[in-house]
Amino acid sequence: MHTGVHGELLKIEHLSFSYEKGQEVLTDINLVAHDGESIGIIGSNGIGKSTLMKLLVGLYPDYNGVLEVAGHTVDKKNLSHVREHIGYVFQDSESQLFLSTVEDDVAFGPQNYGLSKEEVERRVSEALAKVHIEHLRKFQTYKLSGGEKKLSAIATILSMEPDIIIMDEPSIALDPRNRKNLIKILREISSLKLITSHDLDFIMDTCERTILLDDGRIIFDGPTSEIMHDEKLLTDHGLELPLRFSGV
Amino acid sequence: MNSIERNLNELNKIQNLQQRSHWMNDLHPMGKLLLGVVYILTVVSFGKYELVPIIMMAVYPIFGFIVGELSFREGIYRMRLILPLILFVGILNPFFDRDVVLRIGNLSVTGGMLSMLTLMLKGFFSVLSAYILIATTSIDDICYALRTIHIPKVIVIVIMLIYRYFGVMGNEADRISTAYRLRAPRQNGINYKAWGTLVGQWLLRSMDRANIVYESMLLRGFKGDFFVHKKGVRKTDIIYVAFWLLLFAAIAFGRRFM
Amino acid sequence: MHMADALVTPAVAGTMYVLSTGAAAVSVKKVREENDPKKIPVMGVMGAFVFATQMLNFTIPGTGSSGHLCGGMMLSAMLGPFAGFLTMIGVLLVQCLLFADGGLLALGCNIWNMAFYGCFIGSLLIWKPIMKKGASRGKIIAASVIGCILTLQLGAFSVTLETLLSGVTELPFSVFVATMQPIHLAIGLVEGLITAAVLVFVHEARPELLWGIGSDSLEKVNEGKLSYKKTIIALAVAALICGGGISLAASAFPDGLEWSMEKVAGTSELEAEGSAYETAANIQDTTALLPDYAFKNSESVAGTSFSGIVGSLVVVAVAVGACYAFRFFKKKA
Numbered sequence: 001m002h003t004g005v006h007g008e009l010l011k012i013e014h015l016s017f018s019y020e021k022g023q024e025v026l027t028d029i030n031l032v033a034h035d036g037e038s039i040g041i042i043g044s045n046g047i048g049k050s051t052l053m054k055l056l057v058g059l060y061p062d063y064n065g066v067l068e069v070a071g072h073t074v075d076k077k078n079l080s081h082v083r084e085h086i087g088y089v090f091q092d093s094e095s096q097l098f099l100s101t102v103e104d105d106v107a108f109g110p111q112n113y114g115l116s117k118e119e120v121e122r123r124v125s126e127a128l129a130k131v132h133i134e135h136l137r138k139f140q141t142y143k144l145s146g147g148e149k150k151l152s153a154i155a156t157i158l159s160m161e162p163d164i165i166i167m168d169e170p171s172i173a174l175d176p177r178n179r180k181n182l183i184k185i186l187r188e189i190s191s192l193k194l195i196t197s198h199d200l201d202f203i204m205d206t207c208e209r210t211i212l213l214d215d216g217r218i219i220f221d222g223p224t225s226e227i228m229h230d231e232k233l234l235t236d237h238g239l240e241l242p243l244r245f246s247g248v
Numbered sequence: 249m250n251s252i253e254r255n256l257n258e259l260n261k262i263q264n265l266q267q268r269s270h271w272m273n274d275l276h277p278m279g280k281l282l283l284g285v286v287y288i289l290t291v292v293s294f295g296k297y298e299l300v301p302i303i304m305m306a307v308y309p310i311f312g313f314i315v316g317e318l319s320f321r322e323g324i325y326r327m328r329l330i331l332p333l334i335l336f337v338g339i340l341n342p343f344f345d346r347d348v349v350l351r352i353g354n355l356s357v358t359g360g361m362l363s364m365l366t367l368m369l370k371g372f373f374s375v376l377s378a379y380i381l382i383a384t385t386s387i388d389d390i391c392y393a394l395r396t397i398h399i400p401k402v403i404v405i406v407i408m409l410i411y412r413y414f415g416v417m418g419n420e421a422d423r424i425s426t427a428y429r430l431r432a433p434r435q436n437g438i439n440y441k442a443w444g445t446l447v448g449q450w451l452l453r454s455m456d457r458a459n460i461v462y463e464s465m466l467l468r469g470f471k472g473d474f475f476v477h478k479k480g481v482r483k484t485d486i487i488y489v490a491f492w493l494l495l496f497a498a499i500a501f502g503r504r505f506m
Numbered sequence: 507m508h509m510a511d512a513l514v515t516p517a518v519a520g521t522m523y524v525l526s527t528g529a530a531a532v533s534v535k536k537v538r539e540e541n542d543p544k545k546i547p548v549m550g551v552m553g554a555f556v557f558a559t560q561m562l563n564f565t566i567p568g569t570g571s572s573g574h575l576c577g578g579m580m581l582s583a584m585l586g587p588f589a590g591f592l593t594m595i596g597v598l599l600v601q602c603l604l605f606a607d608g609g610l611l612a613l614g615c616n617i618w619n620m621a622f623y624g625c626f627i628g629s630l631l632i633w634k635p636i637m638k639k640g641a642s643r644g645k646i647i648a649a650s651v652i653g654c655i656l657t658l659q660l661g662a663f664s665v666t667l668e669t670l671l672s673g674v675t676e677l678p679f680s681v682f683v684a685t686m687q688p689i690h691l692a693i694g695l696v697e698g699l700i701t702a703a704v705l706v707f708v709h710e711a712r713p714e715l716l717w718g719i720g721s722d723s724l725e726k727v728n729e730g731k732l733s734y735k736k737t738i739i740a741l742a743v744a745a746l747i748c749g750g751g752i753s754l755a756a757s758a759f760p761d762g763l764e765w766s767m768e769k770v771a772g773t774s775e776l777e778a779e780g781s782a783y784e785t786a787a788n789i790q791d792t793t794a795l796l797p798d799y800a801f802k803n804s805e806s807v808a809g810t811s812f813s814g815i816v817g818s819l820v821v822v823a824v825a826v827g828a829c830y831a832f833r834f835f836k837k838k839a
Contacts, residue, residue, distance in 0.1 A: 057467055080469065088467050095460035098547070099474070100388055100412050112469030140263055142415040160468065252561045259604060271836075288511045288611045292519075296674060300811075303818035307825040314829035315836070326606035330510035333665075336685070337513060337675040344676035352812050360676055367674050371512035375606050378511075382603045390603065400534045402546060407596040409550020410557065414600065417551075417558035425562055437563030437573075443700050447559060447575075448707030451584075455715060458551035462544050472543055 008068075009035050009085075009163050009192045010056070015065035016216075017055060025051050027216045029065070035163065038186070038193045040203035040224060043213035044238030049196045052213070053166050056194075057088050070163050084113065087157030091168040093149035097141040102133070102152045105141060109160040127159035131185050147178030151185070164192045171202040200242040204228055212237060252422045259415060261322070265383040272316050276485040277389035278396055283308075283492050284381040288374045290496045294503070296363035297349060301503040302370065308492060309373055312380035323379045330371060338367040387411040392476040405474050409461075417454070424450060507576075507661055507690070508601070508616055511609030515672040522668065523614030529622050530595060533588040545589055553593040556581055557600065564700055573696035578624020579633070579653045580701045584708075586717040587629040594621035615668050619661040627660065628653035633718055640720040641709055647702040654698030655691065662690035 010033040017026045025048045033039060041049055055063055058079045067074040070085040087109075090096045099105040106127050110120045128134045131151040136144065144152060150170065157165055170186075171179050183205045186193065197203050203210060203224060210227050212220040214237040220227050227233060231241050240246060266273065272280075291305050313320050345360035381390075391404045424446065428438055438446055514522075537545065556577035564573045577597070582590030598616050602608040608616045632653040636645050666682045669675055675682070708715055 054463075059463055059466075083467055083469065088464070090460055090464055092457070092460060094416050095457050096464045098409060098412055098461050098465065098550075100386070100408065104388070104475075104477075107475070108465075108470075109468035111475045112471060138267075140267070141412070143260075143263070156468065251563075255561055255605065262604060285610055288609065289516050289519075292511055292514065292611060293516050300814040300818045303815065304821055306822045310822065310825045311829050311832075314826065315833050317833070329605060329607040330508060330512075330609070333508075334510055334512055337669055337677065340681075341676045344678075350812065363674070363676065367512055370674075371510050374511035374609050374611070378603070378606060378610055381610075387600070387603065400530075402534060402537055402549075403530070403592055403595060405546055406549045406553060406593055407599055409547060410553035410593075410596045410600050411604075413551050413554035414557050414604075417554045418561065421558040421561050435565050437565035439565050440567050440699070440703070443564060444703030444707035447562070447700070447704045448711065450559075451555065451704060451708060452711060452715075454551055454555040455548070455584075455712075458548040459544075461547040461551060465547060466543075470543070472546070 007034055008032055009070055010194075011066065011068040013066035015055070015063060015067055017051065017060065017063040025216050026055070026063075029218055031211070031218070031221070033164075033192055033194070035192055036190060037209060038207045039195070040207035040210040041194060041196045041213065042198070042200065042203060042210060042239060045198075047213050047238075048216045049213055050168060053088070053168060053194065053196060056164075056166060057086055058082050084160070085162055086164040086166065087160055087162035089153055089157050089165065089167040089170060091172060093146075093153040096153045096156065097149060100140055100142070101137075102128075102139050102141060102144070102155070103137045105152065106155045106159045109156060113160070123159040123161065127155040130158050130189065131155050132181075146173055147175065147181070150174060150178070150182065154185070158189070162191060164194065165189065167193065167195045169197055169199075170195060171197060171199045198239075200228060200234075200239065201244055204242055204244075212239075214238070250422075250425070252418060252425060256415065256418045256422065259418070262382060263386075265318070266386040270316065270384065271484075272312075272384045275384070275488055276479055276481050277385050277393040279481075279485045279489040280381055280385050281390060281393045283489055284377050286493060286496060287377045290500055291373050291377075292370050293500070294366070294370075296366050297359060298503065299362060299366055299369075301499050302366055302373070304499045304503075305373060305496070307495070309376035309380065312377070316380060316384060318380065318383050323376045324372075326375050326379055327372065330375065334367060334371045338364045341367070388477070389479070392479065395476055401473055408474060413457075420450070507620060507658075507665060508598075508608035509612040509619070509665055509668065511611040513669045513672060513674055514612050514615060515674075516611070518668050518672045519611045519614055521614075522618050526595075526614045526617040526622065529591060529618075529626065533591045536588040537592060540589075545585070549585060549589050549593045549596075552581060552584060553597045553600075556593075557597050564696070566696055573693070573700065575700050576620060576624070576658075576697055578621055578657065579628045579650060579698075580704060582625040582629035583633055583650075583701075583705055583717055584715060587625045590629065591621050591625040594625060615664070619664045619668075623657040623660045623664075624653075628657040629718070632656065637716075637719050641713070641716065643706050643709070646705050646709055647699075650702035650705055651695065651698035654701055655694035658690045658694035658697065659687060662686040 010031065012029050012031040015026060015029040016024055018024045029052065041052070043049055051060070054060055055067065056069060056074065058074045058076075061074070061076050061079075069082045072078045072081045072085070074082050097105050099108060103124060106124045107120050110123045115123070124137075125134070128137055131154050133148065133151050133155065136148055136152065139148075141149070141152065154165075154167075154170075167186075170182060174182060179202065183202065186195075186206045193207075195203065195207060207224050209222065210220070210224040211218055212227060212233070219237055220233060228242050229245065234241060287305070287308055291302060294302050294305075309323075312318065313323060341364040342358060342360035345358060345363060347359045348356040349359045349362060350357040388408065391408050394404050394407070395401065425438070428442070428446070429435075432439065511519075556575070559575045560577065562575070564575070566573050578590065578594055581593055584590070585593060595617055598608060598613060598621060602610060602613055602616070633649045636649040663683070663686070666679070666686050670677075670679060670682065705716065713719065
């Protein structure tokens, strides 16, 4: 739910986390993010990007350090408050859209927060409008194309009007036109966005700030334009220059 | 087309029918479910020699298919899954039951011939009436009807999820079996050596998917319930249901005079 | 094994609905007690999974034919008997609605014949006791094969009984049983082997996903090394002997159901006396809730006169015309 909170929406201090004792997946993460920012999170496979994202929404409550979302500490008793402020768009839209029509799925979040019928209706219409899929409203989820599914999945999160939106590999499996459309739509969304992706070109088009993770630590946190030109830094941590700079 | 594709195709056709704009689609789901069940109940309650009232009961599927603009061929095609057992059960009736119950000119109709015919008609009509129900009522609407008769929500939600993911899983099954066949062109199915790994890995992937579905529900405030679209009962709903119920009753009670 | 509506009378269908509803009520209560919200999406997705795996063809070694999976045993090995049972109800309902596999009225029978035996008997009486002290490859194979064969035999036998009690067939009990049981013996064996292969894989990859395994199962993974081949052969032989025995026994008695009834009641015709029965018979006569078995020999065979049949066909023809007219005017309006 959009609180209109300005300034620090996300505060992470000395965060560390391990699934099993002695094997830290994330070590001493420090990060502050503000309203309206768009942050890319990059790194090679299996270095903890998804774990970090899932920690933010409280799916793993046993961590060390400070983790605050819109002023609420992420812990078991605060979970519903935290989740009102933060939305998660999963990589697999098919699993995110579990109801049979787009409309029902977009309404699911607002309904669960006990909003009135009129308010739910308003939220659904607005969310669909924001991703330009008003025409898909009554469609069966099963029959949507890949691009339509992704946009519907984003709408299911937008209808909750979150301050923070997390997106896990949003550009995966999209054709060039759908990818371009998604970039345009993401630019229009004003909430704080955290986008994980291996598609560095996509990050360049959507994020002004980028964080590079490797081995559970933050290696770089700064302007996207800076890191995307730093071939040594990228290749040292298992990545490659964005296609547009690599001269392939 | 293989059998998986055929099933997915059929699912697709039914979903298209459910989304048509037709006045029968707009009828209250509870009324249609009730009619479907009462119709089948009435048809199967007739005795094995009661051909006349069973033939009379054809008026409901006739109405459903003509007025509902459904394909009669599709309806018959849906007989294929239950037909083997019905045939097995009924086909020998003429041999066991040879008493003549009816003479039409020189033709002697035995009890067995009659009971086989009524059995086939019963099977046929019940499949047709179920088709009329599902072609005009979405699973979501049927789930709403189930909720109104107090079927526990865990069962109803599971039905909604099975329906939602059947298409997704069916496509996966199609990809898996196609990928398998392309590399094992001389087998007509999956070799026993691959039974465990092929299905097992798919099962583990499905469990992972279930996990994501759960997380996605949780992050949107899931508290153990789904919301259903409430539907008001209109005058048309009551008239429609009452008309058919009276007609079924008339056939059931009037059959003594036929 | 899915029964169609035409095979049951309202009385049989109703009885089976009552039994299945009872089992469902117990399951709902147990699942609620577990209070694990995560189970709901797992049930839904696994239900769809089982539904989809039923469409796969599995080659049966040494034959040209192929087998399929039904899934009750597999579901309950993953979800436990109660959640497994509720999931199977969902699968059977969706199957019956979308693909006309089974009927709405026969759903109670189908739930009982497939879901109840598969989940309750297979899981609680076979799987759980065998896995009590931990699982092993051999135990999983044994439990799956015995469970599938037994539950399919019970299911097939129930189909036979339900159909015979409904009075729609003239097939003698012996012929019916002697056909149903051996067929389902083969089906059960194949299904058992597929289920075993899948569950052995799951046990090796993610043992924590299996239900009802004893607490010390993890340490015992490598124990009980019964060879895969030997187990299968032994079980196949055992199953064939059982099935053969049942079929022989069934055909040895000319009409087993009547024979056993004679032994139990002392007469092959059940006599009922008293006013309660008469009242019931009257109600039955007027409502036609039960088929009239005595029909054949009665003087006038109602509903079968030539003129009656002609009349009813005329009604049908008129109905066809009226419906086209209705559609025509409805469209114009």
